[in-house]
Amino acid sequence: MVYNADFNPDLEHHVNVSNDYLFSAGFERYQRCLKDLDAPVWDEVRQTLAEYRPDVLGVTVKTQNYHSALQVARLAKQQNPDCFVIFGGPHPTMAGEESLEDPVVDMTVLAEGENTLVEILQTLSNSETPEFGAIAGIIYRGPDGLVRTPARGNHDNLDDFPNPIEALPEVLKDFDVYPANALARIFATRGCPYQCTFCGSVSMWTRKVRFRSPQNVVGEIKALLARGATHVHFEDDTFGVKKSYIRELCALIAQECPGLSWSCEITVQLADDENLRNMRAAGCHQVTLGIESGDDEMLKRIKKNITTEQAVAAVERCRKHDITPYVFLMFGFPEEDEKSIRGTLDIIPRLNSPSICFSVFTPYPGSQLFEQCKSWGMIDDKMDYSRFNHQSPDNHFSRNLSKETLDLHLHEAIRRIDRQEARVAKRMRRERGLRLLREQGGFAALRWALSGVARRLAPRPAE
Incomplete structure (x- = not known):
């Protein structure tokens, strides 16, 4: 049985959470x-644990949810002390033996887990x-302590x-x-060739990129469409990676899945005119660009x-090809200083993005x-991962600030992003109205405008 504890079926009433809330009351x-x-x-x-009483419990663990995973394991052991608990995913792979310091964990799976499990x-x-x-590819508890077996190679095909x-x-x-x-949610590739120093993906997937065939990817998309899906998101660290693969995959999506809407994350380097043109023709309507710093x-x-x-040019190219650009920004890097932070603050109004996901390193x-x-003494071997994530108010790993x-800079960044997102969203609504007027005539544009008036006049829910 697969159980997603974070799933909320009431998606129609999902509320967007502000950066300001995440960095303050939400975190506490x-x-x-x-x-x-x-x-x-x-x-x-x-x-759920009481209903199924599993003999074996496997938990996918990222660093951010490591302590949550430990709590789930404790609940399982409370109900069935013999339940065999296995942790897998990015954090056990990156943290190694540390992931088994708590006795509620019996084994960890390192890197890819399909064949291992x-x-x-x-x-x-x-x-x-x-x-x-x-x-x-595992670490387990042996009679004389923890045992790490030889690494398992990744599955090529x-x-x-x-x-x-x-x-x-x-x-x-x-x-x-x-x-x-x-x-x-689809993975078309595994692995990322880039070397961003803040990312641990290389521990999980390595820098060697493996590709599913376009036919295999499109087969999964068709199965999702048959179930009623209208939108697909590619979860790859970097969509496509190679221009030839992007070209071939997009051509097949356009041919076999007409009308599909999809989104992905892509690097600035890959957001060129050719790739964006092929992606838009295949139904891509939104990309997220990892820009991170304005310095x-x-x-x-x-x-x-x-x-x-x-x-900045990549963001504008996305807009030129009618693809909405979302952006990742981050500051608080160890060698960050006033100049580099000012650069990140100043780039915000230059990014024509309706959504800027802002993080602290x-x-x-x-x-x-x-x-x-670790070498600079900023963290020790007993780091409490539950207190540190990209929206944690406790984050402070800067040598110079x-x-x-x-x-102070964090709250200024949040204010700037809120203003920028509101400004861009307003402009996009106006542009959509003008596009409807050109393409469908005055009645469609009037209907769109009246829907906006209705939204503004609708009663707000009580606080």
Whole structure:
């Protein structure tokens, strides 16, 4: 059984959460609920564990949710002390033996887990005293302490893996209440060739990029469309990676899936006219660009291999091809200073983006900057990962700026982003009205304008 504890079927009433809330009251509420297993947020998890009473519990763990995963494991062990708990995913892969410091975790799977998990389950089911030493790519508790087996090589042919949507009706809890678009998340590749110093993806996937065939990807998209999906998001670290692959995949999507709407993350380097033209023709309507800093020297330090002018130009090219550009920005890097932060603040109004996801640098295990922060004495071996994520008010890993100074810049950045997003959204609504007027005539434009008036006059929910 597959259980997604974060799923909320009431998507129509989803509320966007502001940066300001995440960096303040929202973070403190999260901390309270995380520590209190009697908090209502854990009720459904506890109920699900009681309903299924699993003999084996596998949890996908990112660094941000490591402590949440430990709480889930504790709940499982409370109900069934013999439950065998396996952690997998990015954090166990990057943190290694540290992920088993808490005794509620029995084993971790390193890097890709599809083949590894099958071997683990076969071993558990075939013996009352299982021996795990022959299984590559795991860390487990042996009689004399932790045992790390030899690394498992990645599976080269990604087309060998089954299409998830085919199995989900049988294994996903509450499958029938998931909206079709909620499951429309696709990986076309694994691996990222770039070397951003704040990213730990290389530990999970390596820098070697493996590609699913365009036919295999389109086959999954068709299965999602048959279930009623109208939009697909590509979860790849970097969509396409190679121009030839982007060209071939987009051509097949356009041919086999007409009318599909999709989005992805892409690098500034790949956001050129040819790629964007092919992507738009295949139905891409939104991309997210990882720009991160508005200072050229800082971009060099974190190995983004772009300049601010290239970043601004990439945003404009997206708009030229009628693709909405979202943007990632970040500051608080260890060698950040007043000049580099000012550059990031100043680039905000130059980015014609209706959505800027703003983060404060967090050192994640497996990244180059994590090791540098350790060498500079900024973090120790007992780092509390629950207190540090991209929207944590506790983040302070800067050698040149005090926490108070960084906080002042943070709140200025949030104010600038709020103003910029409102300004761009207003302009986009106006442009949409003009486009309707050109394409469909005055009645369509009038209907669009009246819908905007209705939204503004609608009663607001009580606070």
